[in-house]
Amino acid sequence: xxxxxxxxxxxxxxxxxxxxxxxxxxxxxxxxxxxxxxxxxxxxxxxxxxxxxxxxxxxxxxxxxxxxxxxxxxxxxxxxxxxxxxxxxxxxxxxxxxxxxxxxxxxxxxxxxxxxxxxxxxxxxxxxxxxxxxxxxxxxxxxxxxxxxxxxxxxxxxxxxxxxxxxxxxxxxxxxxxxxxxxxxxxxxxxxxxxxxxxxxxxxxxxxxxxxxxxxxxxxxxxxxxxxxxxxxxxxxxxxxxxxxxxxxxxxxxxxxxxxxxxxxxxxxxxxxxxxxxxxxxxxxxxxxxxxxxxxxxxxxxxxxxxxxxxxxxxxxxxxxxxxxxxxxxxxxxxxxxxxxxxxxxxxxxxxxxxxxxxxxxxxxxxxxxxxxxxxxx
Numbered sequence: 001x002x003x004x005x006x007x008x009x010x011x012x013x014x015x016x017x018x019x020x021x022x023x024x025x026x027x028x029x030x031x032x033x034x035x036x037x038x039x040x041x042x043x044x045x046x047x048x049x050x051x052x053x054x055x056x057x058x059x060x061x062x063x064x065x066x067x068x069x070x071x072x073x074x075x076x077x078x079x080x081x082x083x084x085x086x087x088x089x090x091x092x093x094x095x096x097x098x099x100x101x102x103x104x105x106x107x108x109x110x111x112x113x114x115x116x117x118x119x120x121x122x123x124x125x126x127x128x129x130x131x132x133x134x135x136x137x138x139x140x141x142x143x144x145x146x147x148x149x150x151x152x153x154x155x156x157x158x159x160x161x162x163x164x165x166x167x168x169x170x171x172x173x174x175x176x177x178x179x180x181x182x183x184x185x186x187x188x189x190x191x192x193x194x195x196x197x198x199x200x201x202x203x204x205x206x207x208x209x210x211x212x213x214x215x216x217x218x219x220x221x222x223x224x225x226x227x228x229x230x231x232x233x234x235x236x237x238x239x240x241x242x243x244x245x246x247x248x249x250x251x252x253x254x255x256x257x258x259x260x261x262x263x264x265x266x267x268x269x270x271x272x273x274x275x276x277x278x279x280x281x282x283x284x285x286x287x288x289x290x291x292x293x294x295x296x297x298x299x300x301x302x303x304x305x306x307x308x309x310x311x312x313x314x315x316x317x318x319x320x321x322x323x324x325x326x327x328x329x330x331x332x333x334x335x336x337x338x339x340x341x342x343x344x345x346x347x348x349x350x351x352x353x354x355x356x357x358x359x360x361x362x363x364x365x366x367x368x369x370x371x372x373x374x375x376x377x378x
Contacts, residue, residue, distance in 0.1 A: 003035040004028070066099070067120070070134040073104055075124050077111065082120050082138060088113040094122060095141040104129030107144055251306055258312050267346070280329075283354035284362075289328035290351075294318045320348070 006028050010021035065088075069080035078096070088094075090110055098104040108124035126144050174180025181189035189195075243250040247260035257263075271277070280286075296316050305313045322341035325348070326333040332348045333341055 003039060004031055006032055064140075065118075065120075065138045067096075067136040067138060068134055069136070070132060071096075071106075071136070072132045073106055073127050073130050075106075075108075075127060078106060078108070078122050078124050080120055080122075080136065080138075082118045084118045085115055086113065086118070088120065093141050093143045094138055096122060096124075097137050097139070098129070098133045099135040099137050100133075101129065104131060104133055107141065109143075248312070251312070253305055256305075260311075279357070280351060280354040283351050284358040286328040286351055287355040290320050290324050292318065293321055295321075319343075319345075 007024045008021055009025045010018045012018065014021070065082035065086055067080040067082045071078055071080060080096070088110055090112065092110045094108065094110060096106045096108075105128045106122070106124040107126040107128075108122045110120065111123050112121040113119070120138070173182055173184050176182045176192060182192045183189040242254050243252055244257045245251070246258070248258050250256075251258055294316070295318070297314075302308060302313055302315060307313065308315055320343060322333055322343050325343050326341060329348075329351055332344045332351065334344070336342050
């Protein structure tokens with residue numbers, strides 16, 4: 001509310017205007033007093049409203065309060081009086097902090113609160129600082145950790161639980177069944193976990209691999225050298241497999257090789273490697289006894305080799321009969337582990353070569369006889 005300014009007051013130094021100024025000043029005083037009283041009333045109203053608002057803010061239900069209860073910092077049950085009408089709930093976690101020195105605090109869980117009286121009981125589990133404090137600020141906080149948790153202390157640089165661990169707990173071993181290696185060093189761990197060691201850098205270099213027992217019929221596979229591709233094998237090594245497919249899937253029949261292209265091979269045949277060399281006797285008779293046959297494979301045999309494919313396996317086929325070869329020229333026949341006879345077709349051609357030689361000799365002899373007969377007739 002505005003207040004009207006008072007006129008210039010009278011002064012003994014201005015005797016000529018003293019009476020006029022005195023009359024004017026005294027005449028303005030009642031109005032001034034009225035306006036000043038009204039202003040005072042308005043200001044007092046503001047004070048009352050501010051006080052009421054402050055009290056409402058402090059006492060409003062919420063998550064903070066203050067207390068003047070004198071308490072010594074420590075764990076256990078702590079009772080103090082706070083504002084009434086708060087919305088504290090049993091089970092909530094609160095921190096009771098010294099208003100003057102926040103380094104002094106207590107942390108715990110509310111076990112009781114009476115809204116009408118402001119009586120608050122907190123079960124304190126963690127503390128900071130020390131001493132007795134009579135001015136507190138109370139606020140909700142996060143739950144505390146257990147005494148064995150990493151953050152259960154206010155000193156994180158060197159938690160006592162960590163520094164107190166015995167060396168045996170840090171240097172011990174964990175059994176493989178429990179998710180460990182059962183070893184305290186890398187070499188023993190690899191042995192326990194059956195992990196092969198390696199040399200070289202990363203995935204390059206030579207990796208030593210030792211396979212013992214029945215691993216795809218390979219009793220030993222000593223070294224596989226990674227040279228360009230992971231499929232490159234050490235040419236000085238020896239390898240064994242059940243069946244092999246080159247340009248085609250392996251048949252799965254033990255000992256069988258299937259190739260969609262030509263198989264180029266040269267067999268040792270140098271005369272310096274041989275002795276007691278002699279012609280095959282009766283080659284022509286053997287060839288005549290063996291002959292050539294067209295036949296159908298039995299269904300069980302066709303099925304065992306994966307069925308007809310028109311390339312490697314055909315129902316109707318041609319060749320020789322192993323029993324015929326065995327009777328006429330047994331060197332070209334062998335018996336497989338399953339008891340079936342097999343023919344060495346590659347070397348069997350040698351029999352045909354010698355049969356041609358014998359046939360040529362017979363023809364030459366016949367020509368000689370004919371020529372001799374003609375000469376006598378003349």
